[in-house]
Amino acid sequence: MTQSFTSSLAPTSLTPLAIGIDVGGTGTKFGIVDRNGNILFSGEISTRGHDEVESFIDELHRVLYSLIQKAGGPGRIIGIGLGAPNGNYYSGTIEYAPNLPWKGIIPLAKLVEDKFKLPVILTNDANAAAIGENMYGAAKGMKDFIMITLGTGVGSGIVANGKLIYGHDGFAGELGHTITIPNGRLHTGTGKFGSLESYASATGVRLTALEMLNNSSEESLLRNTPPENIDSKVVYEAAIQGDKLAKEIFEFTGKILGLALANFVMFSSPEAIILFGGLTKAGDLILKPTQENMEANLIQVFQNKVKILVSHLKEADAAILGASALVWDMKTS
Amino acid sequence: MTQSFTSSLAPTSLTPLAIGIDVGGTGTKFGIVDRNGNILFSGEISTRGHDEVESFIDELHRVLYSLIQKAGGPGRIIGIGLGAPNGNYYSGTIEYAPNLPWKGIIPLAKLVEDKFKLPVILTNDANAAAIGENMYGAAKGMKDFIMITLGTGVGSGIVANGKLIYGHDGFAGELGHTITIPNGRLHTGTGKFGSLESYASATGVRLTALEMLNNSSEESLLRNTPPENIDSKVVYEAAIQGDKLAKEIFEFTGKILGLALANFVMFSSPEAIILFGGLTKAGDLILKPTQENMEANLIQVFQNKVKILVSHLKEADAAILGASALVWDMKTS
Numbered sequence: 220m221t222q223s224f225t226s227s228l229a230p231t232s233l234t235p236l237a238i239g240i241d242v243g244g245t246g247t248k249f250g251i252v253d254r255n256g257n258i259l260f261s262g263e264i265s266t267r268g269h270d271e272v273e274s275f276i277d278e279l280h281r282v283l284y285s286l287i288q289k290a291g292g293p294g295r296i297i298g299i300g301l302g303a304p305n306g307n308y309y310s311g312t313i314e315y316a317p318n319l320p321w322k323g324i325i326p327l328a329k330l331v332e333d334k335f336k337l338p339v340i341l342t343n344d345a346n347a348a349a350i351g352e353n354m355y356g357a358a359k360g361m362k363d364f365i366m367i368t369l370g371t372g373v374g375s376g377i378v379a380n381g382k383l384i385y386g387h388d389g390f391a392g393e394l395g396h397t398i399t400i401p402n403g404r405l406h407t408g409t410g411k412f413g414s415l416e417s418y419a420s421a422t423g424v425r426l427t428a429l430e431m432l433n434n435s436s437e438e439s440l441l442r443n444t445p446p447e448n449i450d451s452k453v454v455y456e457a458a459i460q461g462d463k464l465a466k467e468i469f470e471f472t473g474k475i476l477g478l479a480l481a482n483f484v485m486f487s488s489p490e491a492i493i494l495f496g497g498l499t500k501a502g503d504l505i506l507k508p509t510q511e512n513m514e515a516n517l518i519q520v521f522q523n524k525v526k527i528l529v530s531h532l533k534e535a536d537a538a539i540l541g542a543s544a545l546v547w548d549m550k551t552s
Numbered sequence: 553m554t555q556s557f558t559s560s561l562a563p564t565s566l567t568p569l570a571i572g573i574d575v576g577g578t579g580t581k582f583g584i585v586d587r588n589g590n591i592l593f594s595g596e597i598s599t600r601g602h603d604e605v606e607s608f609i610d611e612l613h614r615v616l617y618s619l620i621q622k623a624g625g626p627g628r629i630i631g632i633g634l635g636a637p638n639g640n641y642y643s644g645t646i647e648y649a650p651n652l653p654w655k656g657i658i659p660l661a662k663l664v665e666d667k668f669k670l671p672v673i674l675t676n677d678a679n680a681a682a683i684g685e686n687m688y689g690a691a692k693g694m695k696d697f698i699m700i701t702l703g704t705g706v707g708s709g710i711v712a713n714g715k716l717i718y719g720h721d722g723f724a725g726e727l728g729h730t731i732t733i734p735n736g737r738l739h740t741g742t743g744k745f746g747s748l749e750s751y752a753s754a755t756g757v758r759l760t761a762l763e764m765l766n767n768s769s770e771e772s773l774l775r776n777t778p779p780e781n782i783d784s785k786v787v788y789e790a791a792i793q794g795d796k797l798a799k800e801i802f803e804f805t806g807k808i809l810g811l812a813l814a815n816f817v818m819f820s821s822p823e824a825i826i827l828f829g830g831l832t833k834a835g836d837l838i839l840k841p842t843q844e845n846m847e848a849n850l851i852q853v854f855q856n857k858v859k860i861l862v863s864h865l866k867e868a869d870a871a872i873l874g875a876s877a878l879v880w881d882m883k884t885s
Contacts, residue, residue, distance in 0.1 A: 305853065315852050363720040377819070379717045379724070386712070386821020387696040388857065396851045397815040401733060409851045482730040486710065486819050488719020518729045518742045519648050520638065524721065 235297045236290055238283070238337075239543030241344060241535050242266060242303035242327075244318035244371055247275075248535040249283055251290045252543035256355040258536065260286040272321045272330065280334045298338040298549055299331060300542035302347025304374070309389035311341045317408035318372055340545045344368070344538055346383050346392060348495060348530075349376025351541030357493045357528045364489045367394065367480075369498035373416040379487050395420070399479045419476040421497050424451040427468050439464035455501050469504040476505070477512030484517060484525050495530035495537060568630045569623055571616070571670075572876030574677060574868050575599060575636035575660075577651035577704055580608075581868040582616055584623045585876035589688040591869065593619040605654045605663065613667045631671040631882055632664060633875035635680025637707070642722035644674045650741035651705055673878045677701070677871055679716055679725060681828060681863075682709025684874030690826045690861045697822045700727065700813075702831035705741075706749040712820050728753070732812045752809040754830050757784040760801050772797035788834050802837040809838070810845025817850060817858050828863035828870060 236259065240249040243266060250261040264282050269275035287293055305316035311328025313319065332339040342350075349366035352358040358366070362381040368374040373395030377384040384391045395416035396409060403413025404426065417423055428449050432441055440457040441449060441464060457465035480492055498505060510527055517525075530537055569592065573582040580599045583591040597615050602608035620626055638649035644661025646652065661674040675683075682699035685691040691699070695714040701707040706728030710717045717724045728749035729742060736746025737759065750756055761782050765774060773790040774782060774797060790798035813825055831838060843860055850858075863870055 361720075363724075379712060379719070380715050382713050384712045384820050387694075387823035388821055388853075390853050391696075391712070391819065391821035393818040393821075393851065393854075397818050398811060398849050399734070401811060411849060411851065478731060478734060482815070483819070485726040485730050486724065486816070487717050488721055488724035488726075490720035516731050516744060518726065518744065520721075520723045521726075 233291055233295050236295050237297055237543040237546035238287075238299040239347070239539035239541065239546075240279075240283075240299060240301045240331075241347065241538035241542060242301060242306075242313075242319070243344070243535075244304065247279065248539060249279075249286075250536075250539040250543065251286055251296070252540060254547065256540050258539060260290055261539070262286055267320060270320055272325050272327070275321075276330050276334050279331070284335075293335070293337060296337055298340065298546035299335060300347070300545035300549075301328060301331060301339060301341040302344040302538045302542040303327060303341060304344050304372070305390075306341045306343045306346075307389040308340075308342040308346070308385050311339070313341075314390075338546075338549065340549050342383075342542070342545060343374070343376065343390075343392065345374030346376040346385075347541035347545065348374070348537040349378055349383060349493075349541065350544045351532060351537035351539070352493050352495070352530060353378060353541075354544050355540050356532045356537055357530050358491060361490050363487065364491045364493060365394075365483055365487065366493045366495065368496045369419060369421075369476075369494060370496040371421050373420050377487060377489075379489075384487075394479070394483060397479065397482070399475055399482075415475070415479045419472055419479070419498070421451040424454055424468060424472055424498065425449055427471055428454050428465075431464055431468060431471075435464070437464050441465060451498060451501075455504070458501070458504050466504060469501050470508045472498070473505040473508030474512045477509040477514075478516050480509065480513040480527070481516035481521075484513070484521050488521065489525060491526040491528050493528050493530055495532075499529045566624055566628050569628050570630055570876040570879035571620075571632040572680070572872035572874065572879075573612075573616075573632060573634045573664075574680065574871035574875060575634060575639075575652070576677070576868075577637065580612065581872060582612075582619075583869075583872040583876065584619055584629070585873060587880065589873050591872060593623055594872070595619055600653060603653055605658050605660070608654075609663050609667050612664070617668075626668070626670060629670055631673065631879035632668060633680065633878035633882075634661060634664060634672060634674040635677040635871045635875040636660060636674060637677050637705070638723075639674050639676045639679075640722040641673075641675045641679070641718050644672070646674075647723075671879075671882065673882050675716075675875070675878060676707070676709065676723075676725060678707030679709040679718075680874035680878065681707070681870040682711055682716060682826075682874065683877045684865060684870035684872070685826050685828070685863060686711060686874075687877050688873050689865045689870055690863050691824060694823050696820065697824045697826060698727075698816055698820065699826045699828060701829045702752060702754075702809075702827060703829040704754050706753050710820060710822075712822075727812070727816060730812065730815070732808055732815075748808070748812045752805055752812070752831070754784040757787055757801060757805055757831065758782055760804055761787050761798075764797055764801060764804075768797070770797050774798055784831060784834075788837070791834065791837050799837060802834050803841045805831070806838040806841030807845045810842040810847075811849050813842065813846040813860070814849035814854075817846070817854050821854065822858060824859040824861050826861050826863055828865075832862045
C-alpha cells in the first residue's frame with residue numbers, strides 16, 4: 220500500500236493512526252484513533268439523508284478528509300475500519316440491511332477504498348463494538364463474552380475462544396433476530412414474529428408502551444403524551460417519577476431480554492454479557508428484571524456465574540474504536 | 553508418561569491406539585481406536601446399574617482391561633478420552649448430570665486415570681460426538697457447524713472458527729436446555745419450562761404423544777398400546793403405517809426443533825447442523841417440518857444456506873471416535 224504524502228509533516232516523525240467509522244441507521248460517526256484507543260478527531264454525518272450510497276460516500280469523504288488533513292494527511296493513516304449493520308467481514312459488503320436506506324447488496328468496503336485510496340476492512344457494527352469493548356472497555360482481556368447493543372434495533376457480537384464468531388459466511392451474531400416469543404410480536408422489517416429485537420429495542424419499548432396503554436385503563440403519566448410521541452425516553456422519564464405502568468414496561472422488556480440472555484449463555488457460556496446502547500440508560504429498571512429472568516431460566520451449572528455489565532464507553536465510541544481496531548489487526552496479522 | 557509394558561508384543565512394532573469412552577445415561581460404550589478412526593475393539597457396560605461411581609469404574613476397568621490386553625496391552629494405549637453428559641473439559645468433572653445415577657460433582661477423569669494409570673481427558677458427550685463427526689463423519693473438514701444429539705435428551709456441540717466452543721467455564725453448548733417455548737412443558741430434570749429437550753427428545757416425543765392422545769378423541773393406532781409403553785419407537789411405527797396422529801406428533805416435534813435450529817443459526821451461522829441419535833430414524837417425518845420451520849424463522853441472509861445433515865456414523869461411534877480423538881489432540885498439542 221503506497222500513499223502519496225500530502226501533508227507538510229514527515230510521516231516518520233509521527234505515530235500511525237487508524238480511522239474507525241460506525242455506520243448507523245440515522246447517523247454515521249467516525250474518528251481518527253491512535254494505537255492506544257485515543258480518538259484524536261471525530262465527526263458525524265447523516266446516513267438517513269442519503270438515498271443513494273454514492274452521495275453518502277461523497278459526503279463522508281468531504282467531511283472526513285478535512286479531519287485527515289488535520290491529523291497529518293493520509294500518509295499517516297494506515298487504514299479504515301468500518302462497522303455497519305448487516306456488514307460482512309469476508310466480503311466487505313452490506314447485505315439487505317433493513318435499517319439502512321440502501322437496499323440489496325452494497326459493496327461498501329470497496330466504495331470507501333476507491334474513494335479514500337486507503338485499505339478498508341468492514342464488519343458488522345455490533346462486532347465492531349465487541350472488538351472495541353474487548354480492547355478498551357468492559358470486556359478487556361476476556362476470551363468469552365457476548366456484546367448486545369440495545370438501540371433502535373438489537374445487535375450482537377460474540378467472542379468465543381478469544382475470537383469473534385463470524386460463522387461460515389460472515390453473518391454470525393444476529394441475536395436480535397432470534398425468536399424469543401414464538402408467534403409473538405411482528406417485526407415489520409423482517410416479517411418474523413417474536414424476535415428479541417421486536418421487544419428489547421427502543422422500537423420494542425415504544426410498541427410495548429402503546430400496547431399496555433391500550434390494554435388497560437390504568438392511570439399513567441404516559442397518557443399525557445400523544446401516542447405518536449411515546450418513545451423509550453418518555454417511558455424512562457415517567458418511570459423515574461414512579462409511574463407504575465412505565466415501570467411495568469421496562470419490567471416486561473427486561474424479562475424478555477433476560478430469557479433471551481439465558482439462551483445465549485447456554486450456547487456459548489460467556490464470562491460476561493456486555494450491554495450497550497440507549498436502553499441501558501434505564502439502569503436497574505431494565506437490568507434487574509433482565510438479570511432475574513436470566514438466572515431463572517438458566518440450568519444449575521450456569522447460575523450465578525455470568526456477569527451482566529453495562530458498557531462504560533461513550534455512545535458510538537465502542538464501535539468507532541472497534542472499527543479502528545480492525546485496522547491494527549489487518550496490518551499486524 | 554511412563555507405562556509398564558505387560559504384553560509380549562514390543563510397543564515400537566505397533567502403532568499407538570487411543571481409547572474412546574461414551575458414558576450415557578443407560579449404558580457406557582467404549583472402543584479402542586487407531587489414528588484413522590478404526591474401532592478395533594469395542595464393548596459396553598451398564599451405567600444405570602451402578603448407584604456408586606466407584607463400582608462403575610471397577611466394572612469399566614474389568615471389561616475394558618480385557619480388551620486392552622487383546623489390543624496389545626496398556627503400553628500401546630496413549631490415553632483415554634471420555635465423553636459424558638455435563639462433562640467439563642477444563643476440570644475433568646461431571647457436574648450435576650440429571651441423567652446419570654451419580655449426583656453432585658464427580659471427578660470422573662481422575663477416577664479413571666487412577667484406575668487405569670493412563671492419561672485421561674474428558675469432555676461433554678455431545679462435544680465428543682462433534683469432534684468425531686468433524687474428524688470422521690458428516691462434518692469432515694468443516695470449521696463452523698453444530699452437532700445436535702437427539703436421544704433420551706438433547707445434547708449439542710458447537711464448532712466455530714474450527715474450534716469447539718467450551719465457554720469460560722467449560723460448559724458451553726447446552727442447547728437442549730435453551731428455552732424454545734416460554735412457559736412451555738416442564739422438564740422434570742431441570743425444573744425449567746419449555747426447553748428444547750422437553751420436546752425434541754425421545755422423552756419429549758413420548759410426552760407429546762400422551763398429550764395428543766389425551767386432548768383428542770381421534771382414532772389412532774397408538775391407542776392399541778398401553779400409555780406406559782408408548783415411546784418414540786411406537787410412534788414411529790404407527791407413523792410409517794400412515795397413522796395421522798402419529799405423523800402429527802413428529803410434525804409438532806420437528807416444528808419446535810426447526811424453530812430452535814433457526815435461533816442457533818442466527819447465533820453462529822454454521823455451514824451445517826448435524827443431527828444424530830434415535831429421533832433421526834424417523835427421517836423425513838421429523839426432518840421435513842424441522843427444515844421448513846427453521847427456514848421460516850430465519851431472516852433473509854441465512855435462508856437456504858444451512859445444511860441439515862444426519863450423521864452416518866453408527867450409533868455411539870461418533871462419541872467413541874470423538875472421545876478417542878481428544879487423546880490424539882492431547883498428545884500432539
